[in-house]
Amino acid sequence: MLPAVDWAQPWLAPYRASGEAVAQASDASVASALQAIKPPSAPDFVHQDSLPAGQAYEAHIFQTRTVPTRDNLHDFFNGLVWLAFPQTKRRLNELQAAEIARTGIGATRGPLRDALTLFDENGAVLDAPPALWDALVARDWHALFVTRRALWSEARLLVFGHALLEKLIAPRKAATAHVLLPDSACSNALDDAALARRLGPEWLAQKPFVPLPVLGVPGWCAANASAEYYDDPKVFRPRP
Structure with missing residues (x-):
């Protein structure tokens, strides 16, 4: 079925x-x-x-x-x-x-x-070096995925949202996760207990997320091996 x-x-x-x-x-x-x-x-x-x-x-x-x-x-x-x-x-x-x-x-x-x-439907959690976080928050896609690409070997992205997992059955370039931002009190550890502890109501109510087109992650799409893949402002949008 x-x-x-x-x-x-x-x-x-x-x-x-x-x-x-x-x-x-x-x-x-x-x-x-x-x-x-x-x-x-x-x-x-x-x-x-x-x-x-x-x-x-x-x-x-x-x-x-x-x-x-x-x-x-x-x-x-x-x-x-x-x-x-x-x-x-x-x-x-x-x-x-x-x-x-x-x-x-x-x-x-x-x-x-x-x-x-x-977060439940479309969220993700990223454990990554600070330089990648800086580029992601700035939506500097060229830095995030091209000039700092080697740093992704030290990173891990967890897709948590079940609606996003469903969308990725037929992957589309525009598929975008809402990545939970780091906070001052907690690490970015991806284990269950650590993630649960991060979810404070006051913090979450501020919508502490940043968008990330997940098929831009190195190794998640063969086409993104080319730097030109990221020259698509409809997907890799500048920060407002």
Whole structure:
């Protein structure tokens, strides 16, 4: 029920083992296949029918410790991120549920829920030398990907957002992640516990992200071996 996934792609490395196991369970629903391999730290995965009509999705997960899951790529990747980063996903859910309890569900989410949703769906985390961070924040794409290209051997980019992972099934040059900026109190470590600790509500409400076209990362697209690849202002846009 799921299209073929090229698990050799570098952005899928953190999810490859679990993803292949779930994808091979061709006679099972996505929820039951995820449930069969989940560690104790992850919530239970249940069919989408378990979400009562009118109940907020994030509030339901928080209250029941179950994740309603549809048989599609979007929820498949959401489940894989839950398996790989259960503490971070739980932290995002806790913050979402607390905001829903405080303000209810309205026409707009508000700044914190906007930021939480943005990171959950389209976020990424970068561990990189300061020179790469300086170029990224300045959106100096030539410095980031051409003159300082060798520094990417010391960097690692984690695609966290499950909607972005879904988009990358058919990679397009314009696919862009919202990369979580460094903060003064925390490192850029990509392990689950460290990432969860970084997610403070006051900081997140400021939307501490910077855009990064992920197919510009060296090794993530064969075409970017040419410097001319980055001469595309529709994708590699200057800083406003």
